[in-house]
Each structure stands twice: as C-alpha cells, then as structure tokens.
Amino acid sequence: MEILDPEAVFRVVDLAGVLANGVLGGAVARQLRMDPVGFVVLALTSALGGGVLRDTLLQAGTPVALTDPAYLFAAIAGAFIAYLIELKGKWANRFLIVIDSFALGCWAATGTSKALGFGLEWLPAILIGVATAVGGGMIRDIAVGRVPAIFGGNTLYATGALIAAIEMAVLYHLGLRNVGMAVAIVSAAVICTVARRRGWRLPGPGELSVRLPRRTRSKHSGSGPTEAGSRKKEQGWPRPRFGRLPRPRSARRNPPEPDGDAAPARR
Numbered sequence: 001m002e003i004l005d006p007e008a009v010f011r012v013v014d015l016a017g018v019l020a021n022g023v024l025g026g027a028v029a030r031q032l033r034m035d036p037v038g039f040v041v042l043a044l045t046s047a048l049g050g051g052v053l054r055d056t057l058l059q060a061g062t063p064v065a066l067t068d069p070a071y072l073f074a075a076i077a078g079a080f081i082a083y084l085i086e087l088k089g090k091w092a093n094r095f096l097i098v099i100d101s102f103a104l105g106c107w108a109a110t111g112t113s114k115a116l117g118f119g120l121e122w123l124p125a126i127l128i129g130v131a132t133a134v135g136g137g138m139i140r141d142i143a144v145g146r147v148p149a150i151f152g153g154n155t156l157y158a159t160g161a162l163i164a165a166i167e168m169a170v171l172y173h174l175g176l177r178n179v180g181m182a183v184a185i186v187s188a189a190v191i192c193t194v195a196r197r198r199g200w201r202l203p204g205p206g207e208l209s210v211r212l213p214r215r216t217r218s219k220h221s222g223s224g225p226t227e228a229g230s231r232k233k234e235q236g237w238p239r240p241r242f243g244r245l246p247r248p249r250s251a252r253r254n255p256p257e258p259d260g261d262a263a264p265a266r267r
Helices: 005-031 036-058 069-084 092-116 123-143 158-173 177-198 225-235 249-253
Strands: none
Touching: 005 036, 005 069, 005 092, 005 123, 005 177, 005 225, 036 069, 036 123, 069 249, 092 123, 092 158, 092 177, 123 158
C-alpha cells in the first residue's frame, strides 16, 4: 500500500524535472550569449519538449504543459535562475551534471508511469519513458543547430534513461509506483553521474570488429571463377598495366634486312 498519493508524487516529480530542464536550457542560452528571450525560449523547449512529446504520443488530449500553469512557471523559473546566476566553474559544472541526471530520471519515470497508466504494454511504455527523458534535450539541441548529444560521442545518457524506465515498469506492475519513482530517479542520477566521471561511453562503429579466419586454399585445388572473383575483391579494384606489346614470331624469326645505304659493310 502506497503511503503517499501516487498522483501527487507524479506531479511533484514531473515539475522537478521541468525546473531542472529549464535551468539546463538557460545554461545553454548563457553559453551561446543569448538575450532574455533566448533564455526563455530554450528553457521552455528543454523543459516542456519531453512532456509535450509524451502526451502527444499517448494522445492524452491537450498536453499537461499547456493546461497546468505550474509547468510554465517552473520552466520560466529555471530560465531566470540560469539568467541571474552565472553557472561557471568546477562546482557549477558538477551541479549541472547532477541536475541533468536528476531530470533524466524524473522524465523516464513519469513517462513510463503515464504510459502504463494509459494501458500500454511494458515495451511501448519503456520507449515512451526514454523518449520523454531525452526528447526535450534533443529538441533544444536541434533548435540551436547542434547534433543531439544522444546520437553518440557522449557518455551514457540514453542508457541511464532506459535502465530507469525498465525499473519503473517492473515496480509499477508490482504495485510500487512511488518506490519505482524513487528507484528510477536515483538509478539514472548515479549511472549518468558516474559515467560522466569515468568517461563511460558506448562503443563506436569502428571499435567492435569481428575478424573471420581466412580459408587456406589447397595446392591441388584449381582456381575457378568464384575464387578469382573473391581474390579480386580482396585485392581491390585492379589497376590497368600498360606494357610493351610482344613482337610477332615471324618478325623474330625473319628480321627485316636494313636498307642498302644504312647497311654496314660486310667483310
């Protein structure tokens, strides 16, 4: 039995994620030296993008970010925090990493919980949770002309959201919604923070390679057309060779006699 109202916990966690993502959007605006309008726009995009994407995919009517004024106020508050306080230095960078990881866990938990509440199966609910967690940051990066960080080259981010969404789905089915919220948030925060600290990344396309052993050709086996084709593929595109044409045999057997004027004197 849940001690606290799951709906109230959901709203508090959702608003906490909005505030944290608003600060992150404002931090990007400060990095790009934008004016207050840019701070507000990036904060709203970063803070409300994931929730709007979640509610749109779930077809839950008008997104809650547009019906509940608290969401807009939380996003704008995050923008003004980033506008008034210069988050610069080692400790400020650590603070941004922590709140980014915290917001990731909040969105993964609320997205998965809301999708399960609408009757979706566990796999689509997990996908909705991950999309909610990374959607706001992805839209923010596209708005400022950047390749979204979740597409690679960064430390574990979407992986933390995936783990948090899976934990939330398991505990939701066990009837522990509030416990799932707490576990998902803590797990995502710990995984993403440690990954930033240790530099953990997913392997790139060239870092994992499988080398198959080469087949040794027998001495007595003939070289058929299949083997010749495979040999050409291994050696690459053949380069043309330009050599001297061989002289005909008749010319080698009967060389032409020189002219009388140029002939050497015979002894």
